[in-house]
């Protein structure tokens with residue numbers, strides 16, 4: 079079948095992120111013998127004419143839209159992106175009657191709401207590698223698609239959906255179609271080559287919707303296969319900077335260590351960054367990371383005190399954080415810490431204590447502190463918010479709703495900003511949203527200074543005076 083895959087651009091989204099999911103589906107569909115045209119709207123300015131031109135020339139029988147983001151998840155300055163997706167759907171509908179199926183991170187989070195808002199009849203929840211070929215078969219055979227796991231069907235009778243199966247085995251997947259992504263352009267905007275080494279996350283953070291996106295069962299792509307993929311992409315593109323897009327790269331530990339060993343053995347000269355968890359990030363792992371080309375670790379701590387770590391369901395303690403600080407500093411690995419204040423039981427006193435503790439643990443290159451938890455229907459915090467009467471079941475979550483502990487409701491943002499001003503490495507949404515910081519980030523991206531947060535201390539204080 080002739081399938082047009084469109085990766086919806088997020089004009090105002092932070093960072094330039096290549097459409098990994100859509101490119102993965104492209105390679106799967108081509109392997110099954112379909113003819114696929116790929117349109118990444120990431121850098122397209124004249125949307126209407128570009129979409130019209132492609133549809134006119136290619137005459138697709140099916141259009142798949144990959145929608146990554148709902149919004150920027152920032153309580154301080156919320157910005158929603160679904161309006162852009164609607165504009166694109168309207169342009170498509172004016173050109174063709176081919177069925178439209180939507181998928182991607184944003185769709186998995188709120189499939190019914192997005193299908194209604196966009197006026198499309200098919201939405202995919204979770205991974206698309208089995209779902210999309212099955213959907214095409216159903217269209218070709220004129221059979222009922224409503225039985226396909228993970229597919230939401232919208233009809234005159236309402237919405238009906240089968241739960242997703244999360245049955246994809248990463249090792250069986252062909253490498254995603256990196257050659258159809260204009261990576262050089264993404265690199266000029268500070269981007270990386272993305273690579274996923276596994277699916278699933280076994281942790282239970284109270285605000286997290288990742289189980290809806292990838293499931294809980296951890297499914298690995300073998301270390302050898304991952305490094306084969308990297309080697310191939312380096313050879314073909316000449317680019318060497320990677321971002322491991324796993325929710326937690328260093329878990330399971332043995333998998334992360336095996337990838338490092340393979341990278342060390344092959345000496346590919348690769349630089350990489352990954353999200354990590356402090357649970358098992360000790361001296362041995364830090365040394366392996368360093369040897370394998372890691373240039374930055376992004377630590378998703380959210381909280382620091384044991385009480386708030388427990389309340390947020392993080393599964394590690396402040397002692398684990400202290401050990402990871404020591405290990406990363408001793409290995410000379412740059413790292414950034416991500417904090418998320420405002421969870422159940424949080425208070426200004428806890429924010430101050432968190433800052434004191436982190437200082438005691440040592441030095442991080444950057445600390446990104448934000449406030450307010452975006453509520454998603456499948457995350458445990460949704461139930462807490464309902465029980466506490468902060469949300470009603472009818473609440474429209476396409477417009478972001480944030481959880482904020484009662485003790486932090488008044489003046490919390492200003493309080494966080496004041497706290498951040500005490501440390502040159504700390505920043506808050508007030509900094510990230512400033513024009514000058516964004517210009518500096520763009521410049522660093524263009525110069526390929528990665529990760530762009532590693533020298534924040536050097537210019538952070540100066541930038542603050544300008545903001």
Ligand code: B12
Pocket residue numbers: 088091092093094095096097098099100102103141142143144145146147148149150151152179180181182183184186187202204205206207209210269270271272274287288291292321322323324325
């Ligand atoms: C890695 C990551 C990042 C990295 C990306 C690094 C890189 N170079 O790629 C960084 C740190 C830069 C980042 C930034 C942001 N991110 Co992010 N990120 C992720 C993460 C963990 C993985 C994304 C990924 O690559 N997955 C691997 C690919 C293969 O999967 P996929 O794209 O989802 O595609 C699969 C399915 O969705 C489906 N599918 C996709 N398209 C289609 C289309 C059709 C037709 C069908 C049928 C199926 C389908 O099939 C694909 C294959 O199985 C996800 C969470 C998650 N676990 O998914 C969040 C996630 C995508 N991010 C999110 C957000 C919010 C952001 C930011 C806005 C955060 C911020 N304020 O800075 C920015 C936006 C950046 C941008 N320009 O888009 C949200 C988006 C939803 C939402 N809440 O709006 C997610 C889902 C996390 C969450 N909490 O909900 N992110």
Ligand code: SF4
Pocket residue numbers: 279280281282283286287288325326355378
């Ligand atoms: S926040 Fe990260 S570690 Fe926690 S459940 Fe979600 S993906 Fe897993």
